[in-house]
Amino acid sequence: MEQPLPKSWSIHTRPEVIAKYEILERVGSGAYSDVYRARRLSDNLIVALKEVHDYQSAFREIEALQMLHNCPNIVVLHEYFWREDEDAVLVLEFLRTDLAAVIRDAKKKEGGIRVGEIKRWMLQILCGVDACHRNMIVHRDLKPGNLLVSDDGVLKLADFGQARILMEPGFDGDDDNHQLPVEQNTGYQENVTPPLDVVADAHSLPDQGFNKQVVEDTNREEYLRQLVELKAKRHAVDETDKETNINDGYSSCLATGTISDIDDDPLKSSYSYDAEEGGDGRNGALTSCVGTRWFRAPELLYGSTDYGLEVDLWSLGCIFSELLTLEPLFPGISDIDQLGRIINVLGNLTEEVWPSCCKLPDYKTISFAKIENPTGLEACLPNKSADEISIVKRLVCYNPASRATTMELLNDKYFDEEPLPLPVTELHVPLTKNNHDEDSPGGWHDYDDMGSDSDFGDFGHFKVENTGSGFSMQFS
Template identity: 30%
Template sequence: MDAVERTNQEHQRRWIKDKKVGEGTYAVVYQGREAATGRKIAIKKIKLGEFKDGLDMSAVREVKYLSELRHPNIIELLDVFSAKKNLNLVLEFLDTDLEMVIKDRSLVFLPADIKSWMAMTFRGLEFCHRNCILHRDLKPNNLLLASDGQLKLADFGLARDFADPGYKMTCQVITRWYRPPELLFGARYYSTAVDIWSVGCIFAELMLRTPYLPGESDMDQLKTIFRALGTPTEEDWPGHTKLPDYVPVGQFPRLPLRDLFTAATADALNLLQSCFHYEPCRRISAHDALSHPYFFALPNPTHPSKLPKTGTQLAAAAQTTARPLEEVDANVTGKKRKLRADGDEDGVTLTRNIARKLDFRAAVGS
């Protein structure tokens, strides 16, 4: 037995599989525990030897990006080991996702709850984009929820870096209901805007408690988008008719978002619309979203520990008074005003500070 194999077995002995909790096309997920401490963990077993060329790259990417991305709103990779032609990813244990919460009709969402989930989503995504990584599969069941209420981006199997803007990428990414129109039209060069469209769909779903743009095929997905948001013109989206898979889909009028999202505030609608610009370069960035007035207007975001929880927390618990953002960090809004007064144009340092504060860690336990 060589040194590499011995090291691998040492890693393997640290973790104990208890029961299978999920299975997909490429992987099986087990609940387990750390042998020494009993701490709950998840083990994602990827059966590398059974698949065609190309699928192994998903596993490699997931390990690569999760190893690089250490952040409170991104799932933590604890260890990696191989066994019997399987690659095993040891992850922190999170047994609830945002889709489960959305579908649980016993739970009532307050506007402050939605604001908190959106803040944490943008915060995790901003960190990915700042580190030149596209997620490319954001949807409610890839947003996992920790026991303390923290939301964490998960499933980086389709992620990739975008350091080279001239490099072709596949358009066959992002689950259809959350896929932006440029990918449906076959775009091979794209940016962080594809993830922002997905976040807009998640934002809408949180408000509606049902998927916003559920198409049955790629063509039907385009029709569903255009029925909801209007058929784009050359003025709305210059050059879209030149995309590789462009086909005319029909003419649909632009309907005000207010007609459907009747309870949303003006700030919420503005942020939602900023995610849904047809021209990708006009969509808001995750960086700028964290400074959007939506996050600084009342009601303040709910403290993560007080967010609705599936099965263990009824709708009455969701009525807990939201902890004011100023109590979490009294300087955030002051810093924002000072930035404008000082004329700091880029806002990079400020937005990262705001991003850090929006996880409310300073108030945990209060």
């Protein structure tokens, strides 16, 4: 009796892959994936081959990218290979730099990033996230390192390994029992239901500012109507105790950080551990252990498993703030420190600012001393215009239902006023992604240390008190 072939852990042994691609070099490696630069033999196109070692992550990324395959601001999935007992290999377009490199490079130049450039980067990000949200896809790991940039200045969302497709806010829209084809898939687009119409890509709009008419009025009105309904449903869920909203057993302060051993991954994952969701039949529960700490919404830090698209909106606010100041808005060194930094700026999280916050799983477990005079976001954005501050404030707020949607921001007057968004061709694109200084303290090359590590000691003094249902911790 013939012995079955051993499972392949190396892309170099995959005959279906090497028959079509010449693997040039490994450019990134992490806990759940390895990324290679390769050449397609049929036409010499340079691509990225992403070998994903985690089934669930691979499934989510393929499913999301299939739904978004015609969006100009989403990284292109050319094809994928997935056989029984093999890791998935995703063939993606190769983009050599990202928004993190744009920010790093700008810090070296006098004057930073011009306002017209900032507006064009923002518009492209908003168009990409809007396409996700129109299809009820929550990315859950938006950060500058996952916003890839082409040589000609086109920005594209990447790394959908933590993405989820939602039916309703806070509820899982996919089924972990779904099966993708295990045979090589080279023509997936014809088998995919076309996604909803998306906003025209920002880089294709007229150079004289953002054209509000790029979306037909009927589509825009219908979209806004749906958003209002979803917000109303979200509010109704917040006001109702749900037996299905059970904590998945992983605290919001679970240790999740894993460090990449190569810092030049064009499709770098956050490598945060994503606990298995709904594994015990609780299909409505999501995990709070997603994303990268600096861009993680407060509801996730407090352990929420019932959240929606709004967690991406918080991340957008942090990214926009960093584009404006070239510094991270909340660079926490632990989950508790992250919460503390947010509270020092926005003030204490109370039912006055978010009526349903008391229902967050860890809200009564973790508390902070009262902040009498929070610094406010204005102090974090010195010398910025009222409109720029307003954009960030509409995203970085406690109550998820109060955060501005991508469509609302795309229609904001900020993008119609002077200075107008620059054409994509005039954007400054760094020559390489790996251009940070070796002697520079901190910075984006330490980015992978921003996982969740629950290092309470890093935050300072805290007091533990016994309660009727367990304990609580107060941080000063």
